Amino acid sequence: MLKEAFPQTSRVAILINAGSPSDARTAREREIETAARALKLQWQMVAVRDPGELDSAFAAMRAAHCDALFVPVDGLFYQHRILLASLAANNRLPAMWGHREHVEAGGLMSYGTDLDDLARRAATYVDKILKGAKPADLPVEQPRKFELLINTKTAKALGLTIQQSVLGRADQVIE
Secondary structure (H helix, E strand, O other): OHHHHOOOOOEEEEEEEOOOOHHHHHHHHHHHHHHHHHOOOEEEEEEEOOHHHHHHHHHHHHHOOOOEEEEOOOHHHHHOHHHHHHHHHHOOOOEEEOOHHHHHOOOOEEEEEOHHHHHHHHHHHHHHHHOOOOHHHOOOOOOOOEEEEEEHHHHHHOOOOOOHHHHOOOOEEEO
16 A cells, blocks of 8 residues: 555665564564565665664664565554654655554554454454354454555655545545
């Protein structure tokens, strides 16, 4: 979505929580590498362990001449979403996030699971268990609903124009 919204994007910084379990991080890096190759994007992995490293992470993104940022879903990044959105804006980096709350905090755009839908479905699951269903007999649930949010106020502040084809697919546009 980031590449489609900004076709001129060629080098993307990817923020990684170095404190995450290494197996999950390695799998995520392989997925990112595959996607970047398919989109003909160069990518720069930028790892942090805590919010105190974010300023230097953004300095590394500038030094690597990154023209966009991808922030995957991670508890550390969610917890510090306001700071991250501010740093992305101050560094004039269009950023793609995994949760709507990042966009509500001033981030540019997000695409991810609709957490309200997951919560409603989890309640149904719990109800079945409370009525006697064995958890082992219930199917594993997967997210079914995803949402795209775009903050046009942030886009204007960054001097960016988002492709109309992307805006038209947004579930919500924040102005």
